[in-house]
Amino acid sequence: MNLIKESYLSEYDFDEGRPNFQFIDVPTPITSIQKIIAQFSYPVLKTMEEWKLEARNNHNVGRTADYHYHCYLPLEVNNTLIGTIGLHNKSRQLDTECLRFFSIIADLLLDVVLFKIEDARQLKDKMHAQSDGDPVEFNNLKKQIDAIEQSSTLDSFFARCESVFPVAYQRLKFQLDNMVVHNSHSDEEALLSTDERFAGNYEGIIGECPEMKKVFSLIDRVAASESTVLILGETGTGKEMVAKAIHNCSDRSGKPLVMVNCAAVPPNLIESELFGHERGAFTGAMDKRIGKFELANGGTLFLDEIGELQLELQVKLLRALQEKEIERVGGKATIKTDVRIISATNRDLAEEVKKGFFRQDLYFRLNVFPIHLPALKQRTEDIPLLAVHFLHKYSRKAKKDIKGFTNGVLKQMRNYAWPGNVREMEHLIERQVLLNKGKVVNEIPLPTHEKTLNDKNGKPQKVKTIDENERDHIFDVLTLCKGKISGPSGAAKLLGVPATTLNSKIKRLGLNRKHF
């Protein structure tokens, strides 16, 4: 029996939503490592240095030179080694769940090989029986045998894997990329689920596309510094998660991370929310109150939706950042603060500055280290991964055993625009888990009316609120009229409203005339 080949299972990508492990599938003669592997009946994981030592340095590392961890398993038929299967990983350790899965893959591969051997053997028997008989039939059988022998073992293997465990494929891919390097191999540690281990890393942020890898590397780089960070991205892209990850990876992690959603606090209360107030500072201030700046002392203050902060408050925030001290509302004393600021917005802040809605000096202060989070529709390769993650999370919670999605559902999700990004997907899957009857999700009620509008170039645009629309339009007309409101060449005439009405709209919408 021939050695089949040493197959490499380490390079993989997603092809049209279908996990596609790229085996490097070249027949090789039996190697010294394979001889060692043949002594085991279970997956053996070692670093390449350890393998080389085992093989008395007599191993040509070849294509796997870039990889650090190498796990091998022998493939045997009737006690004869017919090949080995290798799983290689660049920098991260492989855990027990992954190794178990690897054994299943090896079994399936062996199954496929056995079928192939058996089919070829039966045809050969028939062919021998025909050796003195019909030459046409003989040639026909010979062709069939050649076809079997030359057929890709791995193609048949993929077909089997896909039908046997489509979701497990995605799990493996997810694990491989997100595995944490372990120095110890205690069972307890190895048995922790990937999600739990991962949560201690980047706050459970999932993503493997190049844009997300860049985000992880920016988190790594900025966390240890004291820099002010501005996180930009559409709603639901994970800005809050990134802020938590930066705080948790920083030296301030032992101190509080205090969050303020600038859009959620009424404008008249935001100053007291941030800086606190003294008793009697304003009607309703019955007691002294400590503000978020003071609460975050020594730690991090996360200012979410910073783009919604009114101009008046922006001045006060800027002062607090520059002077590193605050005054409570109604108070006289200045209070020193040591706070790292992380802010986030789904607005285009640079554009807001141009329009006069956001102070340029504050923007420069906050935008020391920007991190841009991609919209979900810009990272469709992450969609199956996130979907499976949420499916497992909510199935576990609901105590249901839902194994995965059909390819059709995955495709639907990849084609959807996700205006609410990851948050929208999470809610949708949480709901679907509760409603789902079988073990597989075979339909998903994606909204038919996406909350985006195509512009004249066919690009999807966020649907603006009436106020945003009005503000932008007034801004454009004021720019055209160089800030002039009344008179024949003024904006009021063009907009068809009295100058007094336009003035009050400008005030209400927070437009700043000096920018025109």
Ligand SMILES: Nc1ncnc2c1ncn2[C@@H]1O[C@H](COP(=O)(O)OP(=O)(O)OP(=O)(O)O)[C@@H](O)[C@H]1O
């Ligand atoms: N990469 C990700 N991996 C896992 N979960 C994610 C990811 N991104 C977002 N989520 C989930 O989506 C939800 C929204 O995330 P988050 O609140 O961080 O988004 P956001 O950008 O701050 O949204 P908003 O601008 O509306 O405040 C969270 O429940 C989080 O669990």
